[in-house]
Structure formats: structure tokens, C-alpha cells
Amino acid sequence: MAKTTTAPLLTVTDLTLRFGGLVAVDHINLTAEKGEITAVIGPNGAGKTTLFNCLTGFYKPTSGESRIHRDGRDFILESLPPTRLISDAGICRTFQNIRLFQKMTVLENLIIAQHPGLMRASVWSIAGLLGTKKFRAAEAAAVAQARQWMERFDLLAYADLAAGNLPYGVQRRVEIARALCTHPVLLCLDEPAAGLNATESARLNELLLQIRRELGIGILLIEHDMSVVMQISDRIFVLDHGKVIASGTPAEIRKNPAVIAAYLGVEEEEEPAVLKQLSKKSPTQKATTPKTPTKNPSTKKVKKDGKK
Amino acid sequence: MKNSTQTAAKKLSLPHSLRLAVLATLVAVVLGIPMVALGTTDQNGSLILVQRWPWLLWLAIVIFVGRLFTAELAAHGVVDSLKTWLSSRHPNRPKFRDRNPAILWLRGKLPEPTVTLLLLAFLLPMMPFTDRYSIDLATTVLIYVMLGWGLNIVVGLAGLLDLGYVAFYAVGAYSYAIISQTLGLGFWETLPIAGLLAALFGILLGFPVLRLRGDYLAIVTLGFGEIIRIILLNWQSLTNGSRGIGGIARPEFFGLSMSQTAGGDSSTFVDWVNGNLTMIGQWFGGSEAGLEAYRLSYAPVHRITFLYFVILGLLFFTDFLVRRLRNLPIGRAWEALREDEIACRALGINPTMVKLSAFALGAGLGGLAGCFFAARQGFISPESFTFMESATVLAIVVLGGMGSQIGVVVAALFLVLVPELGRAFADYRMVGFGAAMVLIMVFRPEGFVGERKPSLILGLVGKAKSKAKTKGVQ
Numbered sequence: 001m002a003k004t005t006t007a008p009l010l011t012v013t014d015l016t017l018r019f020g021g022l023v024a025v026d027h028i029n030l031t032a033e034k035g036e037i038t039a040v041i042g043p044n045g046a047g048k049t050t051l052f053n054c055l056t057g058f059y060k061p062t063s064g065e066s067r068i069h070r071d072g073r074d075f076i077l078e079s080l081p082p083t084r085l086i087s088d089a090g091i092c093r094t095f096q097n098i099r100l101f102q103k104m105t106v107l108e109n110l111i112i113a114q115h116p117g118l119m120r121a122s123v124w125s126i127a128g129l130l131g132t133k134k135f136r137a138a139e140a141a142a143v144a145q146a147r148q149w150m151e152r153f154d155l156l157a158y159a160d161l162a163a164g165n166l167p168y169g170v171q172r173r174v175e176i177a178r179a180l181c182t183h184p185v186l187l188c189l190d191e192p193a194a195g196l197n198a199t200e201s202a203r204l205n206e207l208l209l210q211i212r213r214e215l216g217i218g219i220l221l222i223e224h225d226m227s228v229v230m231q232i233s234d235r236i237f238v239l240d241h242g243k244v245i246a247s248g249t250p251a252e253i254r255k256n257p258a259v260i261a262a263y264l265g266v267e268e269e270e271e272p273a274v275l276k277q278l279s280k281k282s283p284t285q286k287a288t289t290p291k292t293p294t295k296n297p298s299t300k301k302v303k304k305d306g307k308k
Numbered sequence: 309m310k311n312s313t314q315t316a317a318k319k320l321s322l323p324h325s326l327r328l329a330v331l332a333t334l335v336a337v338v339l340g341i342p343m344v345a346l347g348t349t350d351q352n353g354s355l356i357l358v359q360r361w362p363w364l365l366w367l368a369i370v371i372f373v374g375r376l377f378t379a380e381l382a383a384h385g386v387v388d389s390l391k392t393w394l395s396s397r398h399p400n401r402p403k404f405r406d407r408n409p410a411i412l413w414l415r416g417k418l419p420e421p422t423v424t425l426l427l428l429a430f431l432l433p434m435m436p437f438t439d440r441y442s443i444d445l446a447t448t449v450l451i452y453v454m455l456g457w458g459l460n461i462v463v464g465l466a467g468l469l470d471l472g473y474v475a476f477y478a479v480g481a482y483s484y485a486i487i488s489q490t491l492g493l494g495f496w497e498t499l500p501i502a503g504l505l506a507a508l509f510g511i512l513l514g515f516p517v518l519r520l521r522g523d524y525l526a527i528v529t530l531g532f533g534e535i536i537r538i539i540l541l542n543w544q545s546l547t548n549g550s551r552g553i554g555g556i557a558r559p560e561f562f563g564l565s566m567s568q569t570a571g572g573d574s575s576t577f578v579d580w581v582n583g584n585l586t587m588i589g590q591w592f593g594g595s596e597a598g599l600e601a602y603r604l605s606y607a608p609v610h611r612i613t614f615l616y617f618v619i620l621g622l623l624f625f626t627d628f629l630v631r632r633l634r635n636l637p638i639g640r641a642w643e644a645l646r647e648d649e650i651a652c653r654a655l656g657i658n659p660t661m662v663k664l665s666a667f668a669l670g671a672g673l674g675g676l677a678g679c680f681f682a683a684r685q686g687f688i689s690p691e692s693f694t695f696m697e698s699a700t701v702l703a704i705v706v707l708g709g710m711g712s713q714i715g716v717v718v719a720a721l722f723l724v725l726v727p728e729l730g731r732a733f734a735d736y737r738m739v740g741f742g743a744a745m746v747l748i749m750v751f752r753p754e755g756f757v758g759e760r761k762p763s764l765i766l767g768l769v770g771k772a773k774s775k776a777k778t779k780g781v782q
Contacts, residue, residue, distance in 0.1 A: 056654060086656030093654050101647035104640070105762045111637075112644045113655050118637040128636040129629070143764065159766040182655060 007069040009034045009218040010055075010091075010186055015064035017054055024050040025061065026242035032186060032235075035216045037208060039229045041253075042239035043262060048222045049096060051239070052190055055220075056093045057082040070185050087116055090185035094175045096194060096222075102164025106155055106174050109163050110146035113181035118142055149177040153207065169200035173207065180211070186218045187211070193225040201225060205232050230254070238262065321383030325376055332375040333368050340364045390751070421714045422627045429620055433613045440609045443616050447684065449724045450619045451677055456704040456716035457626050458673030463702065464711035465639065466666035467646025469526040472533025473701050475513070476506040476671035478540060478693035480678025485553040485688055486546065495559035495683050499676060506675020507668040509536075514667035518660055521649070533698055540690040552689025558611065559618055559683050566611040577614075578606045615684050622680060626673055631713060633669070635763040642666050643711070643763075707748060709755030718756045 008031040017025040025047045032038040040048050053059040055066055055077060068075045068089040075089040086092055101109050111118070121138035122128030128135050150156045153173045158166055163174055172192055179187055192208075193201045209232055212219060223229045229236065229250070236253045238246040240262040246253060253259055345364040348355045381387055418424050429450070433443055455477060462470045483502035487493050493501075517528050540547045547553065558566055564577040575583075581604050604610075633639045641662045644652050649659055682688050704723055708715030726744060730737030752758065 058650075058653070082653055083656045083658050086654075092656075095651070095654070099648050099651040099654070101644045101651065103647060103760055104643060105764075107764055107766050108640060108643075108762055111764060112640050112652075112657070115637055115641055115644075115655065115657050119641070122637050125633060125636050125638045128638070129632055143766070147766065156766075160762060162760075178655070 007074075008032065009070070010066065010068055010220065012051075012055070012066040013064055015051070015054060015061050015066055017050060017059055017061045023242050025054060027064065028239070028242070028244055030237045030244060030247070032218045032220050034185070034218050035212060036234040037212055037219045037221060037232050039221045039223055039233035039236045040239060041223060041226075041229055041236060046239040046262075047242040048239055049190055050242075052093060052188055052220075052222060056091060056188060057085045068186060083116065086182050086184070090183065091188065092179040092182045092184035092186075093188035094172075094179050094190055094192060096190045098168075098171045098175050100163040100171055100175055100178070103162055105160050106150065106163050106166070107143070107146055107159045109174060109178050110149060110181045111142050113178045114142045114145065146181060149180055152210075153177045168195050169197075169203070172196065172200075172204065176207070176211075180215075184217060186220060188220045188222075190222045191224060192221070193223055193228045196225075201228060204228065208232055321380060325379035325383060328379045329372050329376040333372045336371040337364065337368055340367050420627075420631065422631070422717060423624075425714070425717055426620065426624055426627065430617075433616060440612055443609070443612050445724070445728060447612070447616045447619055449720055450616070450623055451681060451684075452701065452704060452720040452724055453717050454619065454623055454626060454677040454680075455674060455701045456708065456720050457623075457630055457713065458670045458677065459701050460670075460705050460708075460711065460713070460716055461630060461633075461642065461673070462666050462670035463705050464709075465634065465642040465646065466663065467642075467710075468663065468666065469522065470529045470667075470670070471526045471695075471698055471702065472513070472529040472531070472536075473670070473674055474693045474695070474697040475533045475536035476509060476674030477678040477681065477697065478536050478690075479506045479509050479671075480675030481682035481688045481692070482540060482547060482553070482678075483675065484679040484682040485556050488557045489553065489555075494557065495679070499679050502679035503672045503676045506678065507672035509675075510667040510669075510671025511664055513671075514664045518663055530695070530698075533695060537690050537693050540693070547690075550690060552687055552691070554687040556682050556686050556688070558686065559615070561614060566614050568606045576606070577610065578604050615680075619680055619684075622676060626676075627713065630673075638662070638665060640763055703745070707745070707755055709757035709759075711760060712755065712757035715755055715757035722756075 010030075010032040012028055012030045015025055015028045016023065028047075028051060030038075030040075040051065042048055050059065054061045057077070057080070061078060066077045068077060068091060070090055077085060077089060077091065080089055101112060104112070118138055121135050123135075147156070147159075150159055153176070155170070155173060155177060158170060158174075163171060166174065172195075176187075176189065176192065179189075189208075193204055196204060205228055208219060208221075211217065221229070221233065231250075233250055236246075236248065236250055237244050238253060238256070238259045240258075245258045245262055246256045248256070341364065344367055345359060345361055347358050347360060349358050378387070419427075429446070432438055432446055455473070458476075459470065459473045462468050462473070480502040483505045484495070484498045487498045487501060488495070513529065513532050517525050520528060541550055543549075560566065561577050564575060564580050566577050568576070585602055585604075634642075641652070641657055642665075644655075644657065645659060645662050645666075652659055652662070681692075685692075700723060704716055704719040707723065708717070708719035722744075727737055727741050730740055733740065748756075
């Protein structure tokens, strides 16, 4: 990927979010590039979705900042009102549990994603009520755009059906198409492969690669399904207990002992020992291993479930 | 497999049904002791207690047999099949009316269903069987349709449960009463003012409840409705308290009074018609005596018919406005808000503006209805704006099918006409009314008109079907 700008698309600096005594996101630093798929992985409760909620304006972080570099301008996400996050900074997300407007049709879902622009065109609904030429043109353009996405995502057949009645895999595609209708520069997908079968998941991989190839936008991805993450990600950040414990290409991450430790679940006391052992075995690691494993003891005690 | 479970169900159903029947009978007896078995009657000026134990026995028998019967029906799948037959829970299944060529043809020729109904309503006063009573009743129905359409924006489209809608109705009514009496403005000048004032109150209520949803919102709106009523009761100097405001000016017909005598320098409608009749007659060279047969003489039914046409005109306007708005970005945003507020925020929609616009518009329409109500009654007092009114309007919206324009019309007809027609049955009409409501909610939980019409159609339905089919195969 030839990059035109030197600054990364998304830069997260020292982002922290506390809920009372719990540090859900702990001084996270990460970057995402234009035209790349950046994955965020980690065990359950690692703070991945919380990080997303901070980026997309649902939570206000306690400290730190994240900025989007778009067309030579910087947007600090924390200082933007939620509506401008989408229109100006160009960051749009999907949800872990699909959040479509269920009773509305697929077409309507995609049109609502273009609401702010259409609302401006309808001039407080007055131009809309009068049905002015300008408004009708704007509406036709919105439909054309929705149609284009439906064609790309193979959704035309479902255009006029209620979104809530569609198969799960189709609903996922609708949600991604809906997010793309807002013209994002950074698309944040929260576990897009959750609940999909192997075929659907393979199809999603293809789709994400296609988006990256054709639109050249950045994709930030939270995912548990390693078959998705390892195949399509350009860069992976591993989160555990709200901290980035490793980052690198899929090949690097696969070998990283800290990641293995986090996923297999090791008791706090044993962790340094295991790490030492592991690092002896694989000297190629370039991980940013945790400096001190002294974390919030209340969340650390329980042995985590082994993950694939 | 299916057969065996069904026969098993049949074998096992009787004891279960008996249990249900006994339970129902027990409840009926407990309730029946104070309500049926014991009663009071007036004898020589003093109340005496009468005991009607045989009645209770009959009630118990009827309940027992009835519950046993329905339980058995349910156990044998009759109720379920009836429910699937009646309900429209499968939105993608083609309906009878979507398949029947005659209905399809007719639908192509007719305007929107609501417009068709309103046009039919236009003919009502000209029917031979209509009298003063039926026009008056129809006016009441139309007021409720107007309120229903207003509340439908808030509850049906935007999904904000509002239990205090009557407050806006009251604001509209009192606006007209007070403005017409203090400033001397007429009905038509005050109508938009009343609407705007009510919309302002809608926004006033909207601000504090922006963060609330569901039950919490319902409670606050309920409180708001009561606050307005209590203010109306206690602000003696402005509202005249519980004595209400009387002698409210009637609407005029382009400056012509619809009453028997006109005040000031304006003339009455009847005089105007007769004057013109004389003029036209003279043009055509008719004699005074020949024209005498066509002369109008004053009758109260004129005014009632005129009021009927006024509310009908308001309804044409409201229907056009709401249907149009629903297909605009703002209408889609209301519905999106109802479906998922978080997704709305994630797409850059400002929920504050969407909610406030729904509240303001719904309240404004309520205000217009209130203004008309005051003009029609000529007298208003806080009595007319109790919680019961809010509940009735909400029932109309829910019963009609959330978000459906035509559903509101059907439900308003039902909710106003059924108790009215049941007057002959005196005390039992509310029981029958309650039973009818329960039955409707059991068999049609999504209301009379359950399905939703998309605001935009890509027009690919034909192609889509075949494509979907090939998708299914692969």
C-alpha cells in the first residue's frame, strides 16, 4: 500500500478509562493505517469493546487522546460531539450484537445512515414537505448510493425486506454496508464474525479484503475468530486487562509468548516464570512485553478459560 | 413424531384443563362475593343489603364450563391455528389482499386508504339516515382520530411512551378559550397559535425527559399530564378553576356566524345564503314566492354539520402532513429511534433533535384538536382533561397498530362507537368493552393494522424473489 501521508490514520495515545476502581482501558497506545486491516484481539473482558466505545464517542475516556488524521487535518475524537465524529472525523462502527433497525427494510437502514446529509437537504423538513427538486435529487442520490452498496454486498435481493427477518449472516453484511454509507475513513467492526458459520465467515473475510482493496479505508477490527484475524489482518494489537501486551504482524503475534500466556491463562504468580521459559524457547519475539505484571488483583485472580 | 405428541397432549389435556377451570372458578367466586353475591338496594330511603347467592352459583358454573371449554380448545391446537390465521406475524407472507386481483385493481384506482376514508366521511352528512346525533358522534370520533394521529407520531413512530398526551389537548383548548375571550381573536386566527403553544409545551416536556426511556418516560409524562390539569384547576384568575370557561366563541364560516343571531356587524350564515338566493333568483327572473321554497331557516344542525366539516378539514391536513413526514428523513429518523437509539447515535443522528421534533409535532397536533374541542363544546373545564383521555388515545394508537395511520381510524371508530352503541346494555357495556379489548389483544397483539409500510421501495421486488430463490438453492 502506497501511503500518501506520513501520519497514521488513527493514533491513540495513552488512552485510559476508569470505572471507579476498575481500569478498563489502561494507557493504550495504538495506531491504525489507511488501507490496512488492524485487528484488536484479547481474552474476554480485556477492554476491546470499551476501547471501541471510547473511540466512537459512547464513553468519555478518563485521560489520553485519540486522533484521526484525515485529508491533512487532525481531529481529536474526544473533543468532537458524537454527531461530528461520523461526519467530520469519518469513524463509524458496527456492534457485537447486531443493531439494525429491525422493522425497517434494508434500503431504509442504508438511507438512515445518510440521515445528516438528507436532513440538511430537506431544510427542517420544509423542502421535503414541499418536495423541491433539490431535495428529491438528494434523496435519489442517497438511494443510488445505498443501491451501490447493496449490489456490492449482494443485498439487492433483500432491499425491501424487513432487516430483522433476514438470516444472521445477511444482517452482518447489512450492518457493514450501513456503516459504509456514512463514508467513513475508519471502519470499526466489533466482532463481525461472531455467530457466523465457516462459509459465512470466509465470505466476510473476502468482503473485508475487498473493502480494503477498493476503498482504501482503514479497518479496525475486534475479533475472537482467529481464522479471520490471522488471515486478513495487517497488524494485530493484543489487549489483556486493558493494556496492550503485544503488537505486530500475524506471524509475530502467533509466536509471542505474552500472547500465549494471556490466552492460555496463567496465574499471576506464575506469569514471569512462564514468560521467561517461553522467551528462551522463541528468541524471535519482538513483543512489548508487560513491564510489571502487577495489575488489578481483583480481576487477575481467576484463571481464564483457555482460548484457541 | 408430531402425531404421537399430539395424541399424548390430548390424553393429558383433561386434568390440566380441569385444573385451569377450577382456578378460574375460584378467582371468579372470590371476585364475585362482593361484586355479585352481595349488593345494595334502596328501600324507603335507606340502603339495605341484598344477597344473591344463586347468581354467584350460576356465575361459577358458567366460568367453570367456559374455561374448561377454552382450555380444551387450546390443548387441541384450535386457538393456535386461529391465532396464526388471524395474526399477521409473518411480514413476508403475501396477504389475501395482496393476491386478490380485484382488491389490487381497486387499490390502484383509489387514493391512500386514509384519504379514501376521509372522502367517504365527507359524504356522511348528506346521507339520508344521518341526524344530528350521528353527526355529533362522528365529530367525536374524528377528534379522537386527530388525537390518535398526533400521539401516533410520539408513541407509534418515535417509540416514546407518552401517558400525558391530554396535557397538550388541554393546552390547545385553554389557549383558544383564553385568547378568544381576552384578545377577541376568532377560531381561525387562534388555531395556529394554539397549535404552536402546545408544541412549545411539547418541547418543554421533551427537554427533561430526553434521557428517559420506556417505563421511566411513561411515569414522567403521566406526571406532566396531571401537573397541567392541576394547574388548570388552581390558577383561578386565568382558568376560572373547576368552574371552567364558558361562552367560548364558535368558529365562523369566512366571517359568517353559524349561530342564530350574529354579534356585532357580521351577518349569519343563513342570512347570507338567503340574501344570495334572492340575488340569484332576481337574475333568473324568479318570483319571490317561488324562491320561498329554497330559503334556509336557521337550524342547530347547520352548526353541527359545519363543525364536522371543520374537523374533517383539519384531518385532511393532518393526514397529509403526517404521511408526508413519515416518508421524509425526519420520519425515518423517528422510526430508527424507536428501533434502536444506540445505533442511531453510532450513525451520527442526533437523538435530541429527533425526540424533540416528535414531541413538538405530536403535541402541536394535540393542541389543534384541543382548540377545535373548545370551539365545539363552547365550555371547557379541567374535568375534560383527565388521565382517562390520555389512556383512551393511547389505547387507540396501540389497538390500531403502532405507527399505522389507518389503524388509528379503525381503532378510534371502535373505541368511541362500541361504548356508545352499547348504551342500551347500561351497566354491562363496560364489561363487554373490556372483553372485546382483551380478545383483540389476544388474537391481534400487533393491533388492527400490524404490518409496516416501508417509506421507500427500491422497486426490485419481482427480481428479488427469483434471485432470493437461487440464493436459497446454492
